[in-house]
Amino acid sequence: MIRIDNLKKAFNGFQAVDGITFNVSPGEVLGFLGPNGAGKSTTMKMLTGFITPDSGSVSLCGFDVSNDPVAAKSLVGYLPEGAPAYGDMTPLNFLSFIADIRGLLGKHKTSRIDEVIHLLELQSVCNRPIDTLSKGFKRRVGIAQAILHDPQILILDEPTDGLDPNQKYQVRELIRGLAKEKIVIISTHILEEVTVVCTRAIVIARGRVLADATPSELEARSRYHRAVCIDLVDVPEEDAVTALESVAGAARVEVSSDHTGLYTVLPEPNGNLLNAVHDLAIRKGWNVQELFMERGRLDDVFRQLTTSNLGEPEKESETSNGEAA
Numbered sequence: 323m324i325r326i327d328n329l330k331k332a333f334n335g336f337q338a339v340d341g342i343t344f345n346v347s348p349g350e351v352l353g354f355l356g357p358n359g360a361g362k363s364t365t366m367k368m369l370t371g372f373i374t375p376d377s378g379s380v381s382l383c384g385f386d387v388s389n390d391p392v393a394a395k396s397l398v399g400y401l402p403e404g405a406p407a408y409g410d411m412t413p414l415n416f417l418s419f420i421a422d423i424r425g426l427l428g429k430h431k432t433s434r435i436d437e438v439i440h441l442l443e444l445q446s447v448c449n450r451p452i453d454t455l456s457k458g459f460k461r462r463v464g465i466a467q468a469i470l471h472d473p474q475i476l477i478l479d480e481p482t483d484g485l486d487p488n489q490k491y492q493v494r495e496l497i498r499g500l501a502k503e504k505i506v507i508i509s510t511h512i513l514e515e516v517t518v519v520c521t522r523a524i525v526i527a528r529g530r531v532l533a534d535a536t537p538s539e540l541e542a543r544s545r546y547h548r549a550v551c552i553d554l555v556d557v558p559e560e561d562a563v564t565a566l567e568s569v570a571g572a573a574r575v576e577v578s579s580d581h582t583g584l585y586t587v588l589p590e591p592n593g594n595l596l597n598a599v600h601d602l603a604i605r606k607g608w609n610v611q612e613l614f615m616e617r618g619r620l621d622d623v624f625r626q627l628t629t630s631n632l633g634e635p636e637k638e639s640e641t642s643n644g645e646a647a
């Protein structure tokens with residue numbers, strides 16, 4: 323269990339993290355979301371003991387990061403922002419160095435290095451200086467060092483940044499596999515990653531938690547939750563919009579700007595439009611290419627949360643100078 327209580331950190335009077343509190347249990351993959359400068363990396367650095375909080379506490383499986391740093395840090399694998407490594411080392415040298423620091427010895431050390439090299443598919447670059455590797459390979463070396471000692475807690479700052487779609491898929495699968503018995507926290511800008519990988523998401527801005535929910539609960543907060551999309555062929559736009567607007571429970575109709583004939587009907591709160599829109603299409607004899615109901619859009623919720631709450635402090639700030647993060 324990770325317990326984070328009222329964590330705060332200011333840099334030169336600027337409140338980067340402003341009272342963050344949450345717990346995470348084994349088996350959870352927590353996605354940490356927020357706009358640039360929201361305080362995600364700073365929070366992760368405090369979780370891992372990389373920087374010291376001004377106040378508040380972090381406990382990792384019962385070990386306080388400030389009072390018992392060695393025990394706490396031994397439980398954590400950390401991929402810092404940008405996946406820093408020693409560029410003149412090869413991945414093999416770097417992993418061997420990390421294994422020594424983590425106290426892996428003899429055959430166990432060799433077999434773990436072998437395992438992570440295979441898991442992250444680093445075989446082809448094992449003996450090249452890290453500085454000469456592509457961004458994607460560097461990130462994979464960073465993930466390899468984070469999981470090398472098979473930690474109970476994984477904290478990964480933007481783990482799929484710079485990876486191609488195949489590698490993104492592989493890393494997400496890897497995280498899902500690891501999460502079965504570990505606690506995983508990832509920060510990401512990729513909202514689709516939250517739906518695919520995370521069991522829970524925390525949205526922060528200006529160093530404060532704005533939402534803490536499952537991805538489905540967040541989607542349900544979207545204006546597009548249960549909106550009905552209908553793709554029509556050869557129906558004049560005006561006729562389609564007028565008819566769709568008249569459906570009972572329809573709040574608004576949006577016309578797609580990049581796909582002719584595609585309309586999204588947004589519901590009144592708790593409205594259920596699917597059957598009504600379906601019946602309308604039959605009555606009108608429309609040629610329907612596609613008809614489906616949306617779950618909701620995370621990008622919409624993210625925008626609503628992070629733009630509408632930015633000017634509304636929830637509690638007093640100690641040293642904030644009011645600058646935009």
Ligand SMILES: Nc1ncnc2c1ncn2[C@@H]1O[C@H](COP(=O)(O)OP(=O)(O)OP(=O)(O)O)[C@@H](O)[C@H]1O
Pocket residue numbers: 333334338356357358359360361362363364365403647
């Ligand atoms: N060492 C530092 N000294 C001064 N200011 C800092 C330092 N580290 C972070 N900050 C500031 O604290 C705020 C939060 O930064 P942080 O890196 O935690 O945000 P983030 O949510 O991770 O952003 P991004 O998504 O862009 O990585 C930013 O305004 C940043 O400029």
